[in-house]
Amino acid sequence: MARTREFDTEAAVGRAMDLFWARGYEATSVRDLTRHLGIGQGSLYAAFGDKDGLYRAALEHYRATLAADALRDLKEGADVRSAVRAMLVGRVRVAAGDGGRGCLMVNAACERLPRDPSVRRLVRDVQDASRDALAEVLEAAAERGEISRRHDPRTLAEFLVTFLNGLLVAAKVTPEPRTLEPLVEVALACLD
Template identity: 40%
Template sequence: MARTREFDIDQAVDRAMDVFWRRGYAETSLQDLLQELSIGSGSFYAAFGSKEKLYIRSLDRYASLQASDLEKAIDGTTEIRPAVRKVLTSLIETDLADPTRGCLVGNASTQCGDHPAAADRVNAAIRQVESFLAGALEQAQARGEISSDKDPRELARFLTAFIQGIRVIGRARVGREFAEDALSTAMRALD
């Protein structure tokens, strides 16, 4: 008779996500995950299949949370510039407060060369941010906030690249002045 699962899968994925975020994929052992999740290897394999599959689920969860936060900050806003500035400032403040974490998607992008499924998830997460920003910028352009000679998709790609770059820079501990100067320049792209 099969045993009943005695742990919450979603909570386990959240906890695993935190371990991968802190340690990275390669530096996280199966034993680290078993200890953090307080489960045995049989339960782990039955629930997740492998460390790599759990990593993929963790990346998906992180991307979903980040997309939701971005939507909450920008969706339905009447002015795009303050909303974008608020999002970017929040990321900078997060990295200044804890520069060791960075962005799980950004961290994964530098670690997933040997893991095509992880690279696919990173690409999908980046494209999701780009797509959302492009839609918001198109709406802002229709309202007259952004010049008609600007391409919302190009701006979205620039901002998406900026977001990933500022998260990496945050891990390098370059400091507030550097990050704020970069933010000022990024915001001028919307002028």
């Protein structure tokens, strides 16, 4: 007779996400995970298959929560400059937090690529969703005359995602929002 799972897998994934985010994939052992989650090794393997499965679940959780919130806030912003500024500054503040933990997705790309194709797909999906959301917001702003038509909205969106990735890496090196936030104003100048 199979035993019933005696822990909340969603809560465990959220806690694992925090641990992977703080330490990275390689520096987080299965033993670290079982201690942090308060579960046995057998339970971890039964629920997630292995460490890789739990890591992918943690990345998916990040995408469904923090990344999704940033995109929702972007689409709900009043004017495009304010919305893009708020999204970029918000991501910098999260990345600079906890001594410069960065962005879990960018960290995953830096640590796991090119050798992990499943992480590459997941990171690419998140970046594509960010680019598409930005392109949609920028296109609407261009149609309203809020921003210049000098650059294609999709190209601007791709630039902003690329800029954000660099900014998130910089937040690990210099975890000081007051130093990084002025760079956002330089990037926003491309909307003129």
